[in-house]
Amino acid sequence: MQKQQPTLIKGGVFKDQRGKLDFFNDFDAKQIKRIYFTTHFDTKVIRAWQGHKVESRWFVCTNGSFQIKLVEIDNWQNPSNNLPIKEFKLSANSKQILHIPNGFVNGFRALEDNSQLMIMANYEFGEIENDEVRFNYNKWTTW
Template sequence: METPQIIKGGKYSDDRGNLFFNNNFNASQIKRIYYIENADTKFVRGWTGHKIEQRWLSASQGSFTIRLIKIDHWEKPSENLPILKFELNSGQLDVLHIPKGYVSAIQSREEKSRLLVMADYFLGEIADDYRFPIDYFENFK
């Protein structure tokens, strides 16, 4: 079973400017991309997950806290499952891989942050969208 992991990117700087790279990220499975921009830093977008679809996330502007939970039973998951926490920032081109079977909660850490989301299925290709109230697993106040 796969677990979420950060695929480390990097940054090269010289007198011409900056080059952000991720030479370890294989994008061959990507079929769709989009951006998320939360309304403000207090808003938490979640809990949304996928049994089948996997996602890759990268902060293109600002920074984010990403919380992930591996779901045990999709119809009525346990409320006290372990929460994994990841930090992404646009200072280098890190990519967080979220395998199938996880729900996520996404929070901007800076105003005007932008998160690139990549998925391995086209929109509408499969019915695989599961949503739970934001306070179902963790109390965000």
Template sequence: MTNNQPQIPGKKHQDERGVITYNNDFDASVVKRIYTIENHSTDFIRGWQGHKVEQRWSACMKGGFEISVIQVDDFESPSKDLEAQKYHLKEGELTYLHVPSGCITAIKATAEDSKLLVLADYLLGEINDEYRYNLDYFNER
């Protein structure tokens, strides 16, 4: 994913003035859109959704998330047996997960009131590149 690493670790500094979380290794020069996701409960899984062209980066702002990522070659009828890689993000780290083009995701909050920051490299409506599948489509879930 970015620099051949799916996660770009963040860092944290604390002193008498407070706490700074930062990620100086994340290059945001291609980001065109920013939004947040807050699932209504930890039982809800937002997925499966993917993009042939668009890529995204996510960081947990509050709580925690499990993000399942599947690399797909055929978006029209992907194999139901594709295996997902699972990544865990938690608040206080500012670690970014890079989801490159050609992937689909399922996003689950692992703590109540969790909030996920998402960055995308295309503006809303700039391209028609959204693919959705039922949550039970893949044998994975």
């Protein structure tokens, strides 16, 4: 069985005289058990590299924009230093959800002050022991 890869789920916008409706009709939210938000007050903040062996995440930019980098881990105890990096840009205007399957670590930084990400997870807080893994923020790339 082939490992799941990160994907972008496209949303959309409907406008009429009553206002605007943002939607993600192609997103199946049945797996989601937890939602939280992170706000970066300035573009100097870098959150990298953290990931999960079991848990998956979905990122939605709700304000501003973010540069997001992902690395698929080959060995959780001693990952290679030259793993390929997948890069994405999420913007509050883009109406996209980035699905990050388990087995990946992520790093991200705001491209605009006061940018915010909504992060959804398929496990409750503390439901899985020893699932979160962190590596040095400059292990695979300079920001």
